[in-house]
Amino acid sequence: MATRGSLFDLRWIIALLFGVYGVVLLILGLGFETDEDRVKTGGFNVNLWVGVAMLVFTVLMATWALVRPLRVPDESK
Amino acid sequence: MLLADANFRLDAQAVDYVLLGFYFVIVLGIGLMARRSISSSLDFFLSGRSLPAWVTGLAFVSANLGAVEVFGMTANGAQFGIPTVHYYWIGAIPAMVFLGIVMMPFYYGSKVRSVPEYLNRRFGPASHLVNGISFATAQVLISGINLFALGSVVNVLLGWPLWLSIVVSAAVVLTYTAVGGLSAAIYNEVLQFFVIVAMLVPLTIVGLHRVGGWDGLVDKIADKTNELNSWPGTNLTGIGDATLSVLGIVLGLGFVLSFGYWTTNFAEVQRGLSAKSMSAAKRTPLIGAYPKMLLPLVIVIPGMIAAVLSPELASAKAQLAANPGTATDVQYNDAIKLLIRDVLPNGMLGVAITGLAASFMAGMAANVSAFNTVFTYDIWQTYIRKNRPDAYYLKVGRTVTVVGVLAAIGTAFIAAGYENIMTYLQTLFSFFNAPLFATFILGLFWKRMTPAAGWSGLVAGTLSALAVFVLANSGAVTWFGSPDSQGPSFVGAGVAFVVDILVSVLVSLRTRPKPDDQLTGLVWSLTPRESRRHTSDGEDSGWYRKPSVLAGGVLVITLVLNIIFW
Numbered sequence: 012m013a014t015r016g017s018l019f020d021l022r023w024i025i026a027l028l029f030g031v032y033g034v035v036l037l038i039l040g041l042g043f044e045t046d047e048d049r050v051k052t053g054g055f056n057v058n059l060w061v062g063v064a065m066l067v068f069t070v071l072m073a074t075w076a077l078v079r080p081l082r083v084p085d086e087s088k
Numbered sequence: 089m090l091l092a093d094a095n096f097r098l099d100a101q102a103v104d105y106v107l108l109g110f111y112f113v114i115v116l117g118i119g120l121m122a123r124r125s126i127s128s129s130l131d132f133f134l135s136g137r138s139l140p141a142w143v144t145g146l147a148f149v150s151a152n153l154g155a156v157e158v159f160g161m162t163a164n165g166a167q168f169g170i171p172t173v174h175y176y177w178i179g180a181i182p183a184m185v186f187l188g189i190v191m192m193p194f195y196y197g198s199k200v201r202s203v204p205e206y207l208n209r210r211f212g213p214a215s216h217l218v219n220g221i222s223f224a225t226a227q228v229l230i231s232g233i234n235l236f237a238l239g240s241v242v243n244v245l246l247g248w249p250l251w252l253s254i255v256v257s258a259a260v261v262l263t264y265t266a267v268g269g270l271s272a273a274i275y276n277e278v279l280q281f282f283v284i285v286a287m288l289v290p291l292t293i294v295g296l297h298r299v300g301g302w303d304g305l306v307d308k309i310a311d312k313t314n315e316l317n318s319w320p321g322t323n324l325t326g327i328g329d330a331t332l333s334v335l336g337i338v339l340g341l342g343f344v345l346s347f348g349y350w351t352t353n354f355a356e357v358q359r360g361l362s363a364k365s366m367s368a369a370k371r372t373p374l375i376g377a378y379p380k381m382l383l384p385l386v387i388v389i390p391g392m393i394a395a396v397l398s399p400e401l402a403s404a405k406a407q408l409a410a411n412p413g414t415a416t417d418v419q420y421n422d423a424i425k426l427l428i429r430d431v432l433p434n435g436m437l438g439v440a441i442t443g444l445a446a447s448f449m450a451g452m453a454a455n456v457s458a459f460n461t462v463f464t465y466d467i468w469q470t471y472i473r474k475n476r477p478d479a480y481y482l483k484v485g486r487t488v489t490v491v492g493v494l495a496a497i498g499t500a501f502i503a504a505g506y507e508n509i510m511t512y513l514q515t516l517f518s519f520f521n522a523p524l525f526a527t528f529i530l531g532l533f534w535k536r537m538t539p540a541a542g543w544s545g546l547v548a549g550t551l552s553a554l555a556v557f558v559l560a561n562s563g564a565v566t567w568f569g570s571p572d573s574q575g576p577s578f579v580g581a582g583v584a585f586v587v588d589i590l591v592s593v594l595v596s597l598r599t600r601p602k603p604d605d606q607l608t609g610l611v612w613s614l615t616p617r618e619s620r621r622h623t624s625d626g627e628d629s630g631w632y633r634k635p636s637v638l639a640g641g642v643l644v645i646t647l648v649l650n651i652i653f654w
Contacts, residue, residue, distance in 0.1 A: 019121045021143060021275050025282060028114055032107060032286070032439060039103065039435035048433035053298040058435040061290045068282075 022076035030069040037062030098429055100245055104438030108245075111283065111442045112260060115276055115449070119264025122272035129481040132269035133461040134201060134362045139271070140627075141368035143278055145375025148184075148359040149383075150277035153284055154451015155237030156230070158387070158444070162427075163420035164324075165391020166401060169315025170653055171324040172388045174337050179346035181377050181646045185639045187351045188373040192360055193620040194532065196369040198609040201361070203354040204466040210531050210610045211542025212602075213470075218546050220466040222520055223354060224459055228492060231455035232499025235261075238448035239500060244425075245441055254500050258493050261449055265456050266489040270362055273453040277359075280446040281379070287443025288386035291424075294431045295393035305389075308396040310409075315392070318653050326575040340578025344585045348521030352528055355458035367622035367633065374638040381646050394423035401426055452496065460488045522581035523549025526588035535611045539602065541595040549588030556580035 040059025048058075126132050164172040200206045204223060208216035238261075239254035246253070264272045299305045309315050314323040320330040320337075327333040350356060350373070360372040395401050401423060404416035418426065428440045464485045473480075527545050531537050560576035607614050622628060622635070631637055 021278060024114060024118065024275075025279060028111065028279065029282070029286070031110060035103065035107065036435050036439070039433075043435075044433070051431050051433050052294050053431075055294055055297045057290050057294050058433060061286070061436060061439070065286065 020076055020081045022072050026069045026072040026076065029065045029072070033062050033065030033069055035062070036065065098244060098425075098437060098441065099434070100437060100441065101434045104434055104441060107435075107438035108442045108445065111446070114279070115260070116264055118275050118279070119268040119272040122264075122268030122275060125271060126269050126482075129464070129478050129485060130201075131271070132482050132485050133457075133464065134358070135269070135271045135274060137362060138364045139274060139362050139368075141363055141371040141375055141633075143274060144359045144363045144368065144372040146281045146379070147274040147277035148356060148372050148376035149380050150281040150284070150450045151355055151359060151454035152451075153281070153383075153447055154234045154454070155448050156233065156451070158284070158424060158447045159237065159421045161384070161387045162391035162394065162424040165388035166395035166405070166423040167391075167420045168321075168324045169309065169311075169392055170318050170388070171314070171321035172391070173318055173384045173649075173653055174321060174324065174341060175346075176380060176384045177646050177650050178337060178342040180350060180380050181642060182342065183346040183350035184373040184377040184380065185643060186347060187357070187360075188370045188377075188635055189639055191351050191528070191532070192357075192370045192373070193366065193622075194610065194612075194615070195357055196361060196363070196366055197615070197619050201465050202462050203352055203357055204462055206610070207527075207542065208466070208470070210607070211527075211537075212539040214539065214543035215527070215546055216466065216470070218543055219524065220462055220470075224462050224467065226520070227355065227455045227459040227462075228495045229499050231452045231459070231492070231496040232501075233503050234448045234452035234455065235496050235500040236503035238445060238452065239504075241441065241444050241448065250504060251501075254497060254504075257445075257449075258497050258500075261452050261456065262490065262493040265453050265460075265493075266486050269485070270358070270457050270461075273457040274359065274362060276453060277450045280450040283439070283446040284443045284450075285379075285386070287440045288383075288390065290436055291427060291432065291440065292386045292390050292393075294436075295390055295397065295427055298431055299393055299397055305393060305396065309392070310406075318650070325578060336575060336578040336582075340582045344522045344525065344581040345578065348523075348525035348581065348585075352521055352524045354462060355454045358458050358461060365623065365628055367624065367628035367635065370622055370635040371633065371638060374635055374642065377638075377642040381642060381649065390427055391420075391423045394427040395420075398423075398426040398430055456489060456492050456496070459492045460485050463488045463492070520550055520553075522553060522584040523588035526585045527592060530589060530592050531611070533612050534596075535604065535607055535613055536596055536601050537592060538596045538599040540599040541592040544595050545588040545592035548591040549584040552587040553580045553584035556583050 036058045040056050040062050044056055044058070125136070128136070130136055161172060161175065164175070195203070195206060198206065198209065200209065204216050204220040207219050235254060235258055238257040239250055242248060242253035242257055243250045248256070264276060268275075296302065296305065299308060306312070306316060311323075320333045322328060322330060322333045325333045325336045327336050356373075359376075360369045363369040363372050395405055398418075400418045401420075404418050404420075407414045407416055424444075428437065428444075432440050464481055468484055468488070469476075469481055473484075523546050526549060527542060530545070531542065556576060557580055560580070604614055609615050609619060624634070
């Protein structure tokens with residue numbers, strides 16, 4: 012069936028979402044941490060570290076999608 | 089009313105809205121892309137049985153990770169502490185393993201399209217109708233709870249009136265489930281799983297940092313005996329006697345309630361049925377069990393942190409401890425919102441709000457996609473309009489999705505007005521699963537069980553659960569726990585299970601069973617081994633893809649976690 016071929020790869024979508032989230036949080040953590048934020052978090056720069064973690068996760072998802080790309084099954088059921 | 093109070097208003101800024109908005113764009117995009125892969129009703133309702141196991145496995149967890157779990161389990165964490173982990177390590181995990189190893193071969197192997205359809209083939213139309221209708225009703229009511237929770241997040245965040253928030257939230261879920269079918273619902277559930285984790289993990293880490301780590305948290309908890317040990321969990325069950333309390337947890341919660349929920353609830357089983365092979369179907373609940381096993385660390389612990397960190401919640405807890413039944417300013421259900429408000433800066437706040445919205449959308453989409461399948465296949469196609477072309481049922485499915493969401497809007501308003509009633513309904517429906525599980529187990533392993541036993545066992549079991557529920561809530565019987573604790577639901581489930589088995593056996597002995605040749609593939613002893621077995625070549629090869637290895641692994645780790653938090 013031709014429709015199987017158009018199935019999109021979810022891993023790229025996950026990578027897209029967390030890539031954007033990661034960059035935004037990283038920028039917030041690096042440049043925009045306010046004193047009020049530090050009171051809330053007890054001094055732990057959560058935006059920075061979660062941003063970094065999300066970008067690592069993005070790289071992992073993208074690598075997985077690249078190394079093991081989605082194969083379109085050629086069988087016709 | 090939940091969240092209506094101004095002090096829950098989260099201080100969201102432009103960046104938080106951008107993060108939330110970006111998420112909604114992706115969710116709708118998935119719906120549109122999934123639409124292109126739909127050409128038959130099986131594509132719409134079961135994703136054409138084509139999904140890989142990691143996708144269905146994560147969706148399996150997400151489908152359950154709705155408002156009831158996120159608010160309810162953090163609330164239990166805040167109220168009872170560590171004993172809440174029993175919902176996961178005694179409840180969910182063994183049941184998920186059982187579903188994957190024992191029951192999935194019959195669901196997937198017999199090619200049924202829903203759980204009620206299995207009942208129809210095994211016991212005939214009477215049990216089928218009882219289960220089909222009660223399940224469809226339950227799904228509409230529960231999706232109303234999720235929709236109300238979703239609407240209240242939007243209400244708090246944007247300040248829109250509650251009715252508008254509910255309608256807009258419903259429109260988003262409707263768009264992607266009606267357009268993209270189960271594939272869209274499942275792909276979004278996987279995405280939602282990651283977003284929910286991205287909310288819970290940082291929340292736990294920052295929360296622990298604020299209270300001074302694990303030791304700091306332990307220091308601040310008043311009732312150390314009950315809240316820091318998982319056993320005997322007398323505060324959770326409300327059963328004073330330690331031995332009875334342990335029995336209630338192991339038999340009531342662990343065996344009956346959880347096995348009933350996880351193995352017969354179609355909203356869960358449907359994720360497995362959409363897998364692309366028998367092996368992937370078996371692995372669906374097993375892969376799901378790994379994240380499920382770790383979830384209490386980031387759900388129960390934040391609840392416990394909220395109860396010591398949030399001044400409002402800490403004072404409410406002290407008041408309730410001194411005088412149960414006092415009206416307090418905040419409820420345990422508010423635990424996670426209070427913690428998000430108190431510890432997350434803008435940016436992470438946006439991620440957390442997105443996580444809450446994601447969680448309620450996942451829950452609701454699971455309810456809606458299970459509802460439309462059962463309604464279309466089990467009620468419409470079986471009893472009302474038979475033998476139409478497949479395209480007709482695809483169209484019915486889309487229409488029923490719209491109807492289901494509209495009905496959920498209605499039940500969301502019921503939830504808004506009568507929150508307690510909805511909680512009761514939830515408890516009631518949890519009772520329906522216990523007799524259903526008894527009927528399944530007996531029917532699966534005892535070929536002598538007759539069609540008449542099928543429906544009469546279900547009805548008798550449900551009625552007996554109802555009787556326990558009424559006795560507990562009227563205060564007439566108190567030895568199995570007070571009405572506001574979990575004890576009565578554990579006992580009710582146990583009673584329902586036993587009554588169902590007794591009635592089924594007695595009725596079976598007096599009525600005629602179905603002939604053996606009609607039960608092939610539906611009963612253990614009449615199903616050839618080959619048709620239960622999965623292939624282990626191609627994409628199903630490798631030791632780490634063996635269902636038995638996955639099952640053994642998760643059971644061992646769960647046992648270790650149980651011992652650590654003893």
